[in-house]
Amino acid sequence: MKRRLLRATKYGATTNPSGIGSLRIYQASIDQEEDETGRSVCLVLACTPQAEEPLGSDSIVRARITWGSADGGGVAVVDCRQGARVNVEAAQTLSVDVEISGTPTLLPVGGYQMQVAVLEGPISLGRPNTFTQAPYFQGAAHPVVIQRVPAYAKTLLVLPDRPPGANVFTLRFWRSQFDFAGAIRNCGEVNGIGSSSSASSSPVPNVGTFYSLHTSGIGEVQFTPIFELQI
Numbered sequence: 070m071k072r073r074l075l076r077a078t079k080y081g082a083t084t085n086p087s088g089i090g091s092l093r094i095y096q097a098s099i100d101q102e103e104d105e106t107g108r109s110v111c112l113v114l115a116c117t118p119q120a121e122e123p124l125g126s127d128s129i130v131r132a133r134i135t136w137g138s139a140d141g142g143g144v145a146v147v148d149c150r151q152g153a154r155v156n157v158e159a160a161q162t163l164s165v166d167v168e169i170s171g172t173p174t175l176l177p178v179g180g181y182q183m184q185v186a187v188l189e190g191p192i193s194l195g196r197p198n199t200f201t202q203a204p205y206f207q208g209a210a211h212p213v214v215i216q217r218v219p220a221y222a223k224t225l226l227v228l229p230d231r232p233p234g235a236n237v238f239t240l241r242f243w244r245s246q247f248d249f250a251g252a253i254r255n256c257g258e259v260n261g262i263g264s265s266s267s268a269s270s271s272p273v274p275n276v277g278t279f280y281s282l283h284t285s286g287i288g289e290v291q292f293t294p295i296f297e298l299q300i
Contacts, residue, residue: 083184083185085119085179085180085181086167086169086180086183087176087179087180088169088173088176088180089169089173089176091166091167092166092168093165093166094165094167094185095164095165095185096163096164096165097162097187098161108158108189109159109191110156110187110188110189110190111155111156111189111190111191111192112134112155112156112157112163112165112185112187113152113185113186113188113192114152114153114154114183115149115183115184116130116151116152116183116184117181117182117184118181119177119179119180119181119182122175122176123174123176123177126175126176126177127171127172127175128150128169128171128172128175129169129203130150130167130169130181131148131167131168131169131170131200132147132148132149132165133145133165133166133167133168134146134157135163135164135165135166136160136162137160137161137162142160142162143157144220145157145221145298145300146200146220147199147200147298148199148200153198154192154194154198155198155300156191156300163187167183169181170203197223197297197298198297198300199295199296199297200219200222200295200296200298201293202293202294204291204293205292206290207284207289207290208286208287208288208289208290209287209288209289213281213282213283215243215279215280216280216281217279218242218273218277218278218280219298221299222297222298222299223272223273223297224272224297225240225270225273225280225295225296225297226269226271226294226295227240227261227282227292227294228294229292237260237284237285238260238261238283238284238285238290238292239260239261239282239283240258240259240261240282241255241280241282241283242255242256242257242258242277242280243255243277243278243279243280243281244276244277245278245279249279256277259271273296280294
């Protein structure tokens, strides 16, 4: 069976997204056939701010990677603020959309410069790919909310990034929104110290599709959830 493969010397892209929103920065179709099967490619993403980022910037830069072939395909969302490398199966089509979120006035002047390259074959990753959710408050006037676990999530690191108003926070995983709403038994629970400046990652249960954070104090805490992905 023939499989189409991406060639490193044939494809590359550079784009400069300059505002909040989503933009297609890369798209390729494969033009070479090989008799070998089971090949993979490494998609390399780089992100460079075009000016100093303003103090207090809350921008998040993500890449939505879509690939497809006659054998199937998939979609993955990863952080690319510090760059990213993603190993995917060799596919007939490959596209990358970059999404920038945050406060528009706190973006660097000129936006971010994005570079894309495709290398044939897998490349080991020096650091895991991650999916960072926007910081949010919990406790005090902020009720407990349930959030979706992103696809390919392996572990979850919860960082308190403001002087916490809680002594302990509890992370719970849920099979569905209905379990959370009905206070049905959760499928995973981790307790952490809210005043700690660092924390360890918690494995995401295979059946956990949502999660929630609970605090023990009367004050509010700002958390940043960071998922490590299995890609």
